[in-house]
Amino acid sequence: MAIAATNFYLCFSIIITMVLKLHDLYFKPFISEEEIQNAVQSMVDAIVADLGDEMPVFVGILNGSFMLVSDFVKKYPKPCEVTFIKLASYEGVKSSEDIQRLIGLTQDLTGRTVVILEDIIDSGNTLEEVHRIFKNEKVKDLRIATLFYKPEAYDKDFKLHYVGKEIPNKFIVGYGLDYNGLGRDLPSVYQLKTTQHMTNIVLFGPPGAGKGTQANFLKEKYDLVHISTGDVFRYNIKNETALGMLAKSYMDKGELVPDQVTIDMLNKEVEKNTDAKGFIFDGFPRTNAQAKALDQLMDSKDSQINAMVALEVDDEVLVKRLLERGKTSGRADDADEGIIRNRIKEYYDKTAILKDYYSDQNKYFGVNGVGSIEEITVRLSAVIDKL
Ligand code: IMP
Ligand code: MG
Numbered sequence: 001m002a003i004a005a006t007n008f009y010l011c012f013s014i015i016i017t018m019v020l021k022l023h024d025l026y027f028k029p030f031i032s033e034e035e036i037q038n039a040v041q042s043m044v045d046a047i048v049a050d051l052g053d054e055m056p057v058f059v060g061i062l063n064g065s066f067m068l069v070s071d072f073v074k075k076y077p078k079p080c081e082v083t084f085i086k087l088a089s090y091e092g093v094k095s096s097e098d099i100q101r102l103i104g105l106t107q108d109l110t111g112r113t114v115v116i117l118e119d120i121i122d123s124g125n126t127l128e129e130v131h132r133i134f135k136n137e138k139v140k141d142l143r144i145a146t147l148f149y150k151p152e153a154y155d156k157d158f159k160l161h162y163v164g165k166e167i168p169n170k171f172i173v174g175y176g177l178d179y180n181g182l183g184r185d186l187p188s189v190y191q192l193k194t195t196q197h198m199t200n201i202v203l204f205g206p207p208g209a210g211k212g213t214q215a216n217f218l219k220e221k222y223d224l225v226h227i228s229t230g231d232v233f234r235y236n237i238k239n240e241t242a243l244g245m246l247a248k249s250y251m252d253k254g255e256l257v258p259d260q261v262t263i264d265m266l267n268k269e270v271e272k273n274t275d276a277k278g279f280i281f282d283g284f285p286r287t288n289a290q291a292k293a294l295d296q297l298m299d300s301k302d303s304q305i306n307a308m309v310a311l312e313v314d315d316e317v318l319v320k321r322l323l324e325r326g327k328t329s330g331r332a333d334d335a336d337e338g339i340i341r342n343r344i345k346e347y348y349d350k351t352a353i354l355k356d357y358y359s360d361q362n363k364y365f366g367v368n369g370v371g372s373i374e375e376i377t378v379r380l381s382a383v384i385d386k387l
Contacts, residue, residue: 124156205311229283311369
């Protein structure tokens with residue numbers, strides 16, 4: 001037990017130190033040194049195979065390509081020449097169309113085989129400028145090699161002869177690439193975290209456990225957004241959103257709404273609240289597949305579920321509470337003891353699997369739900385404060 005706890009904290013602190021802050025933004029590890037070196041080697045191998053005994057001039061595009069050019073020519077097994085041109089386009093984390101030519105070509109490349117070495121090709125604007133520069137140079141052959149390539153961002157037609165690694169359209173730093181001047185010196189590559197520091201909780205509790213009351217309290221105290229799947233469904237159906245209509249089409253046929261539809265609705269809610277300090281998910285997930293889908297959703301937001309917090313209340317207490325509530329609420333399903341016991345049983349049947357799912361990740365926290373509202377909120381806070 002002691003060892004497990006130590007390991008847990010060790011992993012936790014490693015995760016924290018791996019996140020990098022540059023100016024106002026956070027970055028997470030994305031491509032290791034080893035992976036970069038392998039990609040550089042594969043570019044070298046492909047180029048040397050194509051060029052044979054032709055002595056190339058490698059033209060690095062400054063500033064970003066300095067690390068690549070250095071590693072690349074060290075690996076290049078044959079004689080070659082190296083030169084640089086310096087172009088500038090990026091402001092902050094956005095590519096701009098206005099490319100500045102800071103240092104142009106300083107030597108005659110007539111008749112030479114030229115290989116451009118780029119750190120990254122994003123929109124292709126810089127590459128367009130490179131082609132403009134070489135239009136009037138009478139080079140024998142012009143080839144483009146880039147370590148990183150963002151296919152989703154590229155909107156030009158110029159051929160890319162050698163690509164080290166395709167990456168998604170997200171901002172990266174390291175290995176020559178910077179965010180407003182910082183990060184160029186890092187030997188590995190980090191990716192921008194788009195969502196920062198969220199506390200996301202899956203709240204569970206059998207009927208009558210006081211989940212609604214406690215969700216309201218947590219929402220206030222921790223500035224979280226409460227996403228009740230039931231409410232989200234009702235909202236989408238009432239407002240006849242595309243997803244609402246889709247969900248309704250299944251419900252009308254008496255079929256279960258596919259998980260993806262629910263996830264898409266939850267995604268919309270998460271996206272409406274990008275500034276939130278976190279979310280309380282209520283009513284979802286209900287199955288292992290849904291829990292995985294929710295993990296994926298949070299992962300796509302650079303975030304994660306931190307805890308499943310379950311209010312634990314003895315069955316007999318629940319039955320008493322619900323019968324009491326039935327006397328005033330008028331809810332038919334709160335009036336019949338048989339129905340109540342069935343609902344409680346169904347809850348445990350369904351959620352046992354999720355308890356295992358989150359326990360396996362050390363994320364299950366059971367909280368004694370018997371006592372006054374205040375007593376229970378104190379217990380819940382103790383769990384959340386530790387996350
Ligand atoms: P493009 O002109 O949009 O293709 O972008 C090319 C230049 O923008 C690169 O040479 C980099 O200097 C910069 N750039 C593009 N994407 C990134 C990134 O994710 N991080 C840092 N700089 C980038
Ligand atoms: Mg560059």
